[in-house]
Amino acid sequence: MKRAITQVSAAALLAVTVLTSACSSSQEAADAEGGKDSPTTISILSNFSIAQPPAADSPITKEFEKRTNTKLDITWSSDNGFNDKLNVLLASGDLPDLIKLPDTTSIPQFRTMVKQGAFWDLTPFISDYKNLMETPQPIWDKTKIDGKNYVVPIVRPLEGGGTFAIRRDWLDKLGLQMPTTMDELYEVMKAFKEKQPDGQKDTYGYTMRVNGLIDNAFTGSNGKWKLVDGKLIDVTLEPTSRDAILYKKKLYDEGLIPPDFSVMKDDQYWDLATSGRAGLTGETIEALWRWTYDQWKRDPKVTWEPMVSIDAGQGQFNGQNSGFIGVAAIPKKVPEAKVKKILALLDYGASEEGSTLSQYGIEGVHYKKEDGFFVTNEQSVKDSVGTGSFGKLFMKYDPYMYAFAPGMPKEVFERNKKIIDAKSKLSTPNPAVGLVSETDQKVGADYNKKIGDLKTQIIMGKASIDEWDKLVTELKQDSTYLKIIEEMNAAYKARMGTQ
Amino acid sequence: MKESFGSRLFNSANILLLALIGIVTVFPLYYVFVVSFTQPHEYLQKSGFVLFPQSWTLASYEYLLNTSAFKNAMLVSIFLATVGTGLSLFFTAAMAFGVSRKRLRGRKIIMMMVLLSILFNPGIIPNYLVVRDLGLINSIWSLIIPVLISGWNIILMKSFFDSIPVELEEAAMIDGSNDMGTFFRIVIPLSAPALAAFGLFYAVGYWNTFFNAVLFINDYTKVPLQIVLRNMLIDSEMSTGGAAAAEMISDKQIPSQTLKMAAVVIATFPILIVYPFLQKHFAKGVMLGSVKG
Numbered sequence: 001m002k003r004a005i006t007q008v009s010a011a012a013l014l015a016v017t018v019l020t021s022a023c024s025s026s027q028e029a030a031d032a033e034g035g036k037d038s039p040t041t042i043s044i045l046s047n048f049s050i051a052q053p054p055a056a057d058s059p060i061t062k063e064f065e066k067r068t069n070t071k072l073d074i075t076w077s078s079d080n081g082f083n084d085k086l087n088v089l090l091a092s093g094d095l096p097d098l099i100k101l102p103d104t105t106s107i108p109q110f111r112t113m114v115k116q117g118a119f120w121d122l123t124p125f126i127s128d129y130k131n132l133m134e135t136p137q138p139i140w141d142k143t144k145i146d147g148k149n150y151v152v153p154i155v156r157p158l159e160g161g162g163t164f165a166i167r168r169d170w171l172d173k174l175g176l177q178m179p180t181t182m183d184e185l186y187e188v189m190k191a192f193k194e195k196q197p198d199g200q201k202d203t204y205g206y207t208m209r210v211n212g213l214i215d216n217a218f219t220g221s222n223g224k225w226k227l228v229d230g231k232l233i234d235v236t237l238e239p240t241s242r243d244a245i246l247y248k249k250k251l252y253d254e255g256l257i258p259p260d261f262s263v264m265k266d267d268q269y270w271d272l273a274t275s276g277r278a279g280l281t282g283e284t285i286e287a288l289w290r291w292t293y294d295q296w297k298r299d300p301k302v303t304w305e306p307m308v309s310i311d312a313g314q315g316q317f318n319g320q321n322s323g324f325i326g327v328a329a330i331p332k333k334v335p336e337a338k339v340k341k342i343l344a345l346l347d348y349g350a351s352e353e354g355s356t357l358s359q360y361g362i363e364g365v366h367y368k369k370e371d372g373f374f375v376t377n378e379q380s381v382k383d384s385v386g387t388g389s390f391g392k393l394f395m396k397y398d399p400y401m402y403a404f405a406p407g408m409p410k411e412v413f414e415r416n417k418k419i420i421d422a423k424s425k426l427s428t429p430n431p432a433v434g435l436v437s438e439t440d441q442k443v444g445a446d447y448n449k450k451i452g453d454l455k456t457q458i459i460m461g462k463a464s465i466d467e468w469d470k471l472v473t474e475l476k477q478d479s480t481y482l483k484i485i486e487e488m489n490a491a492y493k494a495r496m497g498t499q
Numbered sequence: 500m501k502e503s504f505g506s507r508l509f510n511s512a513n514i515l516l517l518a519l520i521g522i523v524t525v526f527p528l529y530y531v532f533v534v535s536f537t538q539p540h541e542y543l544q545k546s547g548f549v550l551f552p553q554s555w556t557l558a559s560y561e562y563l564l565n566t567s568a569f570k571n572a573m574l575v576s577i578f579l580a581t582v583g584t585g586l587s588l589f590f591t592a593a594m595a596f597g598v599s600r601k602r603l604r605g606r607k608i609i610m611m612m613v614l615l616s617i618l619f620n621p622g623i624i625p626n627y628l629v630v631r632d633l634g635l636i637n638s639i640w641s642l643i644i645p646v647l648i649s650g651w652n653i654i655l656m657k658s659f660f661d662s663i664p665v666e667l668e669e670a671a672m673i674d675g676s677n678d679m680g681t682f683f684r685i686v687i688p689l690s691a692p693a694l695a696a697f698g699l700f701y702a703v704g705y706w707n708t709f710f711n712a713v714l715f716i717n718d719y720t721k722v723p724l725q726i727v728l729r730n731m732l733i734d735s736e737m738s739t740g741g742a743a744a745a746e747m748i749s750d751k752q753i754p755s756q757t758l759k760m761a762a763v764v765i766a767t768f769p770i771l772i773v774y775p776f777l778q779k780h781f782a783k784g785v786m787l788g789s790v791k792g
Contacts, residue, residue, distance in 0.1 A: 051566065051568065052566065052567075052719060052727070052730065053719045055719075055720070075717040076717075076719060077713070077717070078713075078726065078729070078730045080729055081726075084623070084710070084713060084714065087623075088623055088624055088714055091624045092624060092627055092628055094627075094631060267756060271756075
């Protein structure tokens with residue numbers, strides 16, 4: 001009997017062994033390649049944000065390999081779970097040759113490893129790559145760690161991010177001017193609701209998508225941190241934040257915003273905007289076109305116009321983008337010669353040619369040029385070309401990139417370019433990009449949730465504004481909270497010192 | 500005997516209440532189902548509240564089923580739910596049977612180890628390291644082997660096997676059956692209800708495989724359905740850039756909502772239809788009359 005049991009377990013063990021070995025063998029790709037002119041194999045981890053990533057034998061990957069004499073082994077991980085995957089890879093030390101990260105701050109493990117010397121300091125190398133050096137200096141500065149370039153930023157335009165967008169045709173119909181202050185904006189919203197420019201009853205003023213735009217206008221800061229006399233201050237504690245809450249409360253009380261704004265999903269905001277039930281929304285310039293494209297095709301009179309800026313007592317305000325959507329780092333285990341190869345690859349990606357290849361694909365196969373515009377076809381969708389995949393790695397700095405979206409008529413593109421030019425003259429950067437406070441990483445999210453929740457409650461009338469005053473007084477005495485402000489300032493000073 | 504007025508009132512109130520709860524439970528499913536077949540423009544016109552669509556369309560389903568990533572993922576998920584469930588059931592039953600027999604030496608230690616694996620989860624990173632060192636990264640087996648046996652199910656199944664009388668086994672042995680024979684010809688057939696229940700647990704688990712696939716699978720042609728659904732419906736919607744994404748959306752003109760619902764239906768339906776087939780096993784008794792006293 002004992003023997004029989006041994007047999008069973010032996011059989012089970014065998015089965016597991018067979019299963020294990022049968023599947024592992026297939027993936028052992030030949031990695032070792034030598035020789036002078038043979039292509040360099042580069043393994044890459046990147047994210048993607050479209051329906052499906054490029055296939056392993058994608059013609060774009062092939063084209064990149066051909067033009068840079070490399071052999072690319074790209075692992076595409078979708079945005080959800082990307083940070084988990086990153087954390088696991090960092091912790092296990094199982095890193096590819098080039099690794100994409102969301103930024104330099106949000107993955108604490110990465111910073112620790114940089115401090116431990118697990119990644120290449122690219123500062124001595126990058127000046128040799130002229131396409132990479134075309135990235136504006138502020139973007140390089142924002143991605144430095146301790147004054148050194150451990151990462152290459154994957155660039156995006158500084159202008160053209162989330163902004164108010166307004167129905168120009170409604171303004172014209174009601175004989176109104178483009179609003180320039182928050183008070184005028186309120187009057188416009190009221191007119192949209194009451195005068196029903198499209199004859200519909202259930203019209204709101206503002207969809208409330210990106211409702212932080214209102215806060216930013218009031219505080220005059222791009223987010224939580226504002227630079228005053230060379231110091232970072234937290235605008236949550238400023239009276240201007242209170243004004244923003246009261247403004248939103250007024251909108252809520254008068255039915256100018258959807259009553260369930262706080263739980264709405266992106267597509268619900270879009271539905272409101274594109275079905276003619278709201279005259280103001282928040283959107284990036286390029287996405288504004290994409291989401292309203294159908295509406296415009298149904299009714300050519302519909303004109304959504306991005307607003308340049310708005311004044312809520314802090315001067316005309318417009319927030320600036322960070323200028324990058326991610327950063328790429330090279331682990332120290334990669335030999336120096338290969339580091340140069342990898343940088344050359346990224347440099348090619350930042351060239352006119354490489355950037356076109358990554359965004360639009362191969363001429364004649366994925367796009368044709370018409371009137372200076374790239375017109376993409378079905379094949380480009382099938383091969384997953386574009387900013388959602390290859391653009392996550394390879395991109396040239398183009399200030400007007402967000403002015404354009406496929407299918408856009410030339411007039412709209414030209415108008416958008418003008419808006420972006422106007423924005424760039426007065427836009428405010430977020431001074432905290434790339435700065436880290438350890439305390440903030442530990443407990444910051446809890447504070448932000450508490451603050452955000454109370455704001456929503458006050459706007460919806462579930463709490464009184466007195467509770468806000470109480471919270472601000474409490475925060476001003478909360479030593480942990482004050483420590484975050486202190487640490488952010490220390491980080492800011494350290495950065496200014498190294499520049 | 501005539502029911503009193505009070506008890507009839509109580510009964511009708513009960514029925515009413517339960518019916519209400521039933522409607523509340525079924526309604527979301529019905530809504531999802533209906534929206535998935537609705538024409539996109541009708542969905543928009545009615546501000547998203549469609550109860551009886553005027554026109555039915557399969558557009559959302561066609562769109563989903565024509566995407567190559569979706570087809571691959573469907574196959575992967577079906578493979579996981581069938582092969583994975585089969586293997587899991589076999590190994591769970593085999594191990595549970597082993598530890599349920601008193602003559603197995605060291606069964607207490609084995610059970611202790613099983614218990615420990617339930618109490619102390621090693622966490623993501625050790626898991627990843629083990630899978631990597633087994634050479635399973637990027638293999639579909641990395642979605643099966645690490646979750647092959649659930650400690651909790653072993654304990655449940657062991658107590659089920661404990662109830663199989665040892666006399667039955669002895670009788671089989673007298674008739675010349677060895678342990679393997681007893682396991683396959685006596686124990687397994689007797690355990691149909693338990694196997695059905697655990698099979699459903701495992702199948703649901705495999706069908707919903709998500710996080711392990713995020714960690715272990717790099718090749719997009721090998722990811723299961725849940726990952727593809729999520730990419731299609733949540734992530735691609737949030738992307739701010741993308742010629743390809745924009746083209747896809749504007750050409751097909753299917754708003755995400757009807758697509759989403761169709762995806763939910765596809766993701767739920769297979770498991771929903773498995774359940775009624777297993778239902779009879781849940782209800783049936785087991786050992787009736789197998790041992791004569």
